[in-house]
Amino acid sequence: MKNTKLNTTFGLTSDLNTRLYRCIFFIKRANEIKKTMSIVQVSHFSKYYGNLKAVDDLSFEIEEREIFGMLGPNGAGKTTTVETLEGLRKPDAGEIFIDGHSVLTNPDAIKPIIGVQLQANAFYPKMKVEEAINLFRRYYPKSLPAEQILELVSLIEKRRAQVEDLSGGQQQRLAFGLALVNDPKILFLDEPTTGLDPQARRKTWELIQKFRETGKTILLTTHYMEEAQQLCDRVLIIDHGKKLALDSPQSLITKEAGDRHIEFTLTEQVPQEKFRTLPYISKMWRNGNRFIFQTDVPDKLVVALIRYADEQNIEIRDLHIQRPTLEDVFISYTGRTLRE
């Protein structure tokens, strides 16, 4: 088909035609090789709960050895997606492959090579730390020594403590340790730091980075911007089950949020339209009385803004110039902040 089409369209000689055909063949091969390189492949995945589209035609791939972040507000479809990858839910449409195995037809091949930390830490009540690790080690054909796991998640001194007596951060670390018992190729972490204090959160970040250095792949979901920005090689931003963007945090920021942000608060209600006349603004968001202007020339805009405010008798407070963050990227896509 392609041959004849090329022939008739461009009137190419048969020699050139063969070469072109070969070229197409090689591109196809290259694509296939690339496909086997990515450890997770999700194509046109959809999941419905009744009428609600929890995930809507989502496609992405995760490369080996990367930390891949899924970012979105609560109810965006992050957990549904991760749990489908883990085999806990069945996709309503689309295909998902993990390390070459389909989650639908071959879940048993996937279970031994994945490590999972669910959103809620799930342990047998009354079980001791080391027992929990040893019990889970039994479930896998090969596993790391309990000692190594305990050391990695700094729970050596707590090995004989009952799970129920651990602090939130310690439980989180144990859940992380349990996800590692089988030395997994890929690790799924569903909101690993939600509900932790800042210190425990940093500790978890360290763990995640340490684990990546051993050559493993990690998929994590989060609604913390700093977390995604700090840890992730690439970030998938989703909302209402749809893919909004997928790139490295830095290029997302420069691409979508521009160079600089000018943020300020007004003391009284002023319609957004009042600022439409100002120059240099490439994008504008507002959240109550808080305004954000995106611009390439922040210094000139600040001068113009102050002059204009003075003329119009508008009082401006808390004015500052900022480098945009992933939060701003998210706002630029949805017009909402993540915590809303």
Place this chain on the structure above:
Amino acid sequence: MKTLLYEIYYQTKLYMRAKETIFWNFAFPVFMLIIFGFVFRQNKPISLKVGVVNLDQSIGSREFVKGLYRVPNFKLSEGDSAALFSRLKNRKLDYVLLFPKGFTKEIGQNRARFLIYKSDPSPIVQQIAMSIFKDVVYRANRVVTKAAEPISFKEIEIKSREKRMRYVDYFLPGLIAMIVISTGLFTIGIAITGYREKQVLRRLKVTPLPAGVFFAGQVVSRCFLVLFQALLLMFFGLVLFHTHFAGNWPVFLLVLSLGILSFVSLGFAISSFSRKTETAVMVSNAVFFPMLFLSGIFFPLSSMPKIFVTFSKIIPATYLADALRKIMVYGEGFSHVELEMGVLALWLAGSLIFSIKFFRWE
């Protein structure tokens, strides 16, 4: 297989660690045994029904029997041997005394002997009766002569058709049935729902642990625990109330295992439709208490209103308690508990099908 053993080991360990289950499943039944056993013990003065067969009918034996009439604990009835022995076998009499021909003559020769027939009296009755008999004979001997002991007696055991059943004997198998029921309903029904609510089941589902091994681990660990509890109760029953085990062990274990399986599946069935632990607790209690009181575990059903008796014929607890009682007290074999085992098996199949159809991991 190794994983299964490990699973059983840990399930048993976890179970033993929960203080409330230790209390309800180990301490509580023992308390109940002790309390009920003592409360319902006969503590009115024991009256012994004694039959007298006097083949001698001369002065010596007649005087002796007159003496027996004066013993306040005895309810004496004289008659011919055939009638009295048949009453003894039917437990209408506790003892039959037989005075052989020539009893009076033999008193003079210092070798008079009468026979005491008994049929499996309870140890307490036997103890009291013997001391009375000895006392009567001693006094009679004092009257006759001061030197030797002209009168003596010999005990002969007769197998009765009806086994003596005291309240404790009745209660103990029921108590074991109760443990089986509570294990199934509470340690499976509620525990599994709790595991689901705490996401333990989902966490297990993303590991390669086969579902069958998980369930087998649960069931086998419960079997061990129930068996241990049953032995504990039987030990206390033996030590405190001299209950004895008349049955044969293989049949007992078979019925016990079948009972555990049916109630464990009932537990799984309950956890299949309970989303929350509170629901499971409510449903389990709603099932447990009627089963407890309407299955004849505590009291024989004959004293209950008819509607309850009909209800008791449906529930599996009745059949488990009945089967255990038949085995433990009457020593019945497999062929006498077929009906009970059939009903238990039906319940097992029913709740198993329900569980398989509706069980959820999340």
